Amino acid sequence: MADALNLVVITGMSGAGKTVAMQSFEDLGYFCVDNMPPGLLPKFWELVKESGKVTKIALVIDLRSRAFYDEINDMLANLDNTSFVTTKILFLDASDEELVSRYKETRRSHPLAMEGRLMDGISKERALLNEIKQRAQLVVDTTTLTPRELREKLFENFKLKDVATFHIEVISFGFKYGLPIDADIVMDVRFLTNPYYVPEFKPLTGLDEPVYNYVMQQPATEEFYERFSGLLHTIMPGYQNEGKTNLTIAIGCTGGQHRSVAIAKRLGADLGQQYAVEVTHRDVNKRKETVNRS
Structure with a gap:
């Protein structure tokens, strides 16, 4: 590829705002992929390199299991050794109280607590994500942020100079x-x-x-x-x-x-x-x- 590929990995706690983040990156001109299985990523990179047309990609990754987490870590390690990709990890977080409130409001089940207590799922996910949170270049706490405020923060951090967002x-x-x-x-x-x-x-x-x-x-x-x-x-x-x-x-x-x-x-x-x-x-x-x- 003539131009380096800018990759943003969007991850974090379930309910912390990954959907809003993905929509924001779409408005910033990124090619967005939601929850692609890590096993498909090598083929995806091949297609991206062959096309030569995509220079900005945002991957939304929702870590649901230990096996999935290990695959993501391997993927990120491989990307660190790749010259054509510049990778940034965006981690979205929120307080336990706010996450509980959001789940109660939407009446959704937590992915790691489908049949158990909501707090058990949140605690399990927080422990599972701790390592990748430490690797993130940007951690955003959305506890007190409205969707509009989150969009503004992402625009501020990821907008390229040559990209118009309005x-x-x-x-x-x-x-x-x-x-x-x-x-x-x-x-x-x-x-x-x-x-x-x-x-x-x-x-x-x-x-x-x-x-x-x-x-x-x-x-x-x-x-x-x-x-x-x-x-x-x-x-x-x-x-x-x-x-x-x-x-x-x-x-x-x-x-x-x-x-x-x-x-x-x-x-x-x-x-x-x-x-x-x-x-x-x-x-x-x-x-x-x-x-x-x-």
Whole structure:
């Protein structure tokens, strides 16, 4: 592989937050694998090296038995002697009282106490994990952490400089074809004068310069855009602080060909100066497709 493989082994006490951790690493762009049997790992590494496309992997390991634990230790020892893998162990912990409370709340059985006392299972697991906890590069006590706070802590420790953890999707659409069901914010721009009724603009779209300029040069457009973009810039940090990683902004006009496309194009360029933004024009060719079918 041209690039070194960054591997994070996520382990720790059952109920301490491994599911939240895995979801956080997925948002950080890691390829996540949950509870892969250690015996399959050699073949997995072969596939990773052959592909050359995966550079960040997070393995969630739940130690359920002594035999499983010994296999994991052997795996980690082998990785320590491998030049192409940089390995970090993340250990999630919590107090016995908090773990009991979480299990009672979810009504789940502890994996090491399926038919016994919950505390017996927690004690057995804690003893089993003690050695790997000592080897961990990062131990996080989640006793008093909310899921959002745990995500923030993991982002702080594992985010790479070139990875954006907050993404904005700007979509233009036509109301006649329905609202985008995944939209977080929807703005209706049908109040702007429609270029569709200008004969030379009818076959064009908001991506074409004449139509784009026509929309932007309307007196109502600039006032609207300044207010709308200003509002978005004001609220974006709030979404980030709440732990949201993806935000979809939908801009709609009648057919999704002229006005919404022009506004979405400008908004994408504007927000793209500060955030990771992707612009999609969902219905820009719908009218052409309908004409071709008729």
